[in-house]
Amino acid sequence: MTTTYAVLSEGLKKRFGDVHALRGLDLAVAQGTVCGLLGPNGAGKTTAVRLLTTLLHPDAGSARVAGHDLLREPAAVRRRIGVTGQDTSVDGDLTGRQNLRLFARLHRVRDASARADELLERFGLAEAADRPASGYSGGMRRRLDLAASLVRRPDVLFLDEPTTGLDPASRNRIWDTVRHLTEEGTTVVLTTQYLEEADQLADTIALVDRGRVAHTGSPPELKALIGAYAEVVVTDADVMVKAAGVLDRLTGAEPALDRDRKAVGAVTRDPTLTLPRLVRELDSAGVPLLDASIRPPTLDDVFLRLTGSKELVA
Amino acid sequence: MSTLAYDGTAMLGRQLKRIRNNPGLVVLTQTMPITMLLFFGYVFGSAVAMPGERYRSFLVPGLLAATAAGGLTTGMLQASQDAHRGVMDRLRTLPVSRAAVPLGQAVADLVVTAAGTVPLLLVGLAVGWRIEGSAAQTAGALGLLLLFRFACTWAGILLGMLPRNEEAAGQLASTTFVLPLLSNAYIPADGMPGWLRTLVEWNPISAVATALRSLFSPRLSASLEQGGAAIARVPSHAAWPVAHPVAGSLAWCAVLIAVFAPSAVRRYARPR
Ligand SMILES: Nc1ncnc2c1ncn2[C@@H]1O[C@H](COP(=O)(O)OP(=O)(O)OP(=O)(O)O)[C@@H](O)[C@H]1O
Ligand SMILES: [Mg+2]
Numbered sequence: 001m002t003t004t005y006a007v008l009s010e011g012l013k014k015r016f017g018d019v020h021a022l023r024g025l026d027l028a029v030a031q032g033t034v035c036g037l038l039g040p041n042g043a044g045k046t047t048a049v050r051l052l053t054t055l056l057h058p059d060a061g062s063a064r065v066a067g068h069d070l071l072r073e074p075a076a077v078r079r080r081i082g083v084t085g086q087d088t089s090v091d092g093d094l095t096g097r098q099n100l101r102l103f104a105r106l107h108r109v110r111d112a113s114a115r116a117d118e119l120l121e122r123f124g125l126a127e128a129a130d131r132p133a134s135g136y137s138g139g140m141r142r143r144l145d146l147a148a149s150l151v152r153r154p155d156v157l158f159l160d161e162p163t164t165g166l167d168p169a170s171r172n173r174i175w176d177t178v179r180h181l182t183e184e185g186t187t188v189v190l191t192t193q194y195l196e197e198a199d200q201l202a203d204t205i206a207l208v209d210r211g212r213v214a215h216t217g218s219p220p221e222l223k224a225l226i227g228a229y230a231e232v233v234v235t236d237a238d239v240m241v242k243a244a245g246v247l248d249r250l251t252g253a254e255p256a257l258d259r260d261r262k263a264v265g266a267v268t269r270d271p272t273l274t275l276p277r278l279v280r281e282l283d284s285a286g287v288p289l290l291d292a293s294i295r296p297p298t299l300d301d302v303f304l305r306l307t308g309s310k311e312l313v314a
Numbered sequence: 315m316s317t318l319a320y321d322g323t324a325m326l327g328r329q330l331k332r333i334r335n336n337p338g339l340v341v342l343t344q345t346m347p348i349t350m351l352l353f354f355g356y357v358f359g360s361a362v363a364m365p366g367e368r369y370r371s372f373l374v375p376g377l378l379a380a381t382a383a384g385g386l387t388t389g390m391l392q393a394s395q396d397a398h399r400g401v402m403d404r405l406r407t408l409p410v411s412r413a414a415v416p417l418g419q420a421v422a423d424l425v426v427t428a429a430g431t432v433p434l435l436l437v438g439l440a441v442g443w444r445i446e447g448s449a450a451q452t453a454g455a456l457g458l459l460l461l462f463r464f465a466c467t468w469a470g471i472l473l474g475m476l477p478r479n480e481e482a483a484g485q486l487a488s489t490t491f492v493l494p495l496l497s498n499a500y501i502p503a504d505g506m507p508g509w510l511r512t513l514v515e516w517n518p519i520s521a522v523a524t525a526l527r528s529l530f531s532p533r534l535s536a537s538l539e540q541g542g543a544a545i546a547r548v549p550s551h552a553a554w555p556v557a558h559p560v561a562g563s564l565a566w567c568a569v570l571i572a573v574f575a576p577s578a579v580r581r582y583a584r585p586r
Binding site: 053054055075078079081083085087088089090091092093094095098102103105106107108132148 | 321324327328331332335336399400401403404405406407408409410
């Protein structure tokens with residue numbers, strides 16, 4: 001079976017003056033999946049989204065979105081996508097209801113008014129529906145923005161930091177909406193600063209760093225790249241070196257010693273190294289243990305390791 | 315319905331709703347000429363070499379032309395507001411005909427102008443201005459007024475999209491107030507020094523003001539030959555658009571629309 005890609009880009013480049021925002025973005029998103037673009041500030045995530053949604057013209061490269069060539073058939077692409085950009089993109093001079101009706105009408109939705117009412121209800125905006133959007137709180141405007149990108153079910157939905165600034169309840173509602181959409185076959189490309197969000201929603205994560213995709217993989221795959229962290233805490237500083245010797249033999253990685261905590265740890269990629277085995281080995285080597293753990297890596301670790309960036313520590 | 319007509323209608327609706335939700339700018343731009351009519355008509359009227367009532371008859375068509383030229387200013391302000399707001403990003407990602415947004419703006423402006431001009435006409439009639447032309451001439455004058463407004467709005471839409479930000483566009487828009495001052499809208503051009511008169515006569519506002527005078531008050535315009543104090547006195551050596559004001563005005567409108575409408579649509583549709 002061949003995979004159908006809802007988004008397939010090759011070597012997308014974009015420069016703003018001296019700033020190379022994208023230096024060749026290759027992205028493949030299989031149909032019906034959620035792809036999370038994760039990267040530090042200025043990595044080029046928004047630029048990527050704006051290129052793929054026909055808002056910017058690339059300096060080089062090509063892409064197909066929802067089965068159409070981005071550069072040759074932008075109108076066909078626009079008919080099949082939904083977009084919520086990083087910045088507000090509703091009309092502040094219109095009320096929430098007027099906004100949604102307008103966008104529904106422009107999307108040729110048959111009953112635009114009914115669709116607008118339904119979305120207002122679903123996104124918890126029914127009460128504020130007839131006030132100008134300029135008076136909405138940040139989170140309300142964000143929700144209106146999301147509702148606006150769903151007036152018609154899009155084949156590919158682009159969300160640029162969809163939940164930034166939302167309270168936990170609204171955030172959960174957005175997550176549910178995304179999951180629901182993918183069940184119906186929509187492909188979602190989302191950027192996020194929240195590792196948890198990528199972990200929760202994304203089937204694949206593309207780590208974007210300095211205008212390129214540094215790594216792609218499912219959350220577990222990316223974590224496996226890093227390996228788990230095995231750590232033991234010993235009773236006495238004198239046995240730390242002995243413990244390090246055991247860990248070295250078990251993991252093949254160079255152990256790190258933390259003298260204050262009397263802790264010794266090392267990265268392991270060996271799936272047979274379980275906690276009981278770790279304890280057993282150290283015990284038979286005569287190392288008195290206070291504590292032992294094998295901690296799976298977080299996306300934080302993945303991020304730090306793979307992009308060498310310290311900025312995205314959520 | 316064709317795509318452009320459908321999308322244009324939706325965008326027209328958007329502009330009208332915006333104006334209804336937020337009528338400040340429109341009310342201001344439509345009450346300004348009435349204030350100016352009363353101020354100029356009575357203050358300057360006493361200093362101009364025309365009796366007061368005559369001057370006010372001269373002034374009303376001039377103010378109508380100058381107000382229509384205000385489409386340049388409103389067009390710029392609205393287009394720059396739009397250009398630097400997120401909603402344009404959303405509209406650009408929708409399957410919307412590229413011309414629909416600027417066209418919707420221009421037509422909405424026309425609808426509002428048509429309604430907004432009525433109070434100025436009424437105050438004009440109250441201070442002594444009279445419609446003396448035939449019904450056809452009057453209809454022609456009103457049609458010309460709207461056509462000129464439409465043309466100026468397109469110019470405004472393009473110019474409003476050019477500056478880097480809204481403040482710069484606002485500053486540029488605020489300089490447009492000199493345009494009617496450099497025309498014969500408020501003061502006849504005959505007394506001006508030669509170079510200034512040439513400049514004034516090549517100002518499209520002058521052609522339109524002169525055309526409106528000739529259509530609203532054909533008798534007074536004709537009285538020039540009989541040596542009367544014509545309100546539409548056009549020296550025989552005037553520049554072509556003013557010497558042939560109706561043809562000149564139509565030509566100006568055609569040129570403005572032909573130049574600015576396509577480039578405004580192109581500019582709007584261009585991905586950055
Ligand atoms: N219109 C523009 N003009 C000039 N530079 C730009 C423009 N848009 C983006 N850039 C630059 O391109 C780079 C990438 O920006 P982009 O907005 O794509 O990053 P991002 O990954 O979305 O960051 P963030 O997480 O902060 O949203 C940055 O250095 C930014 O300053
Ligand atoms: Mg961004």
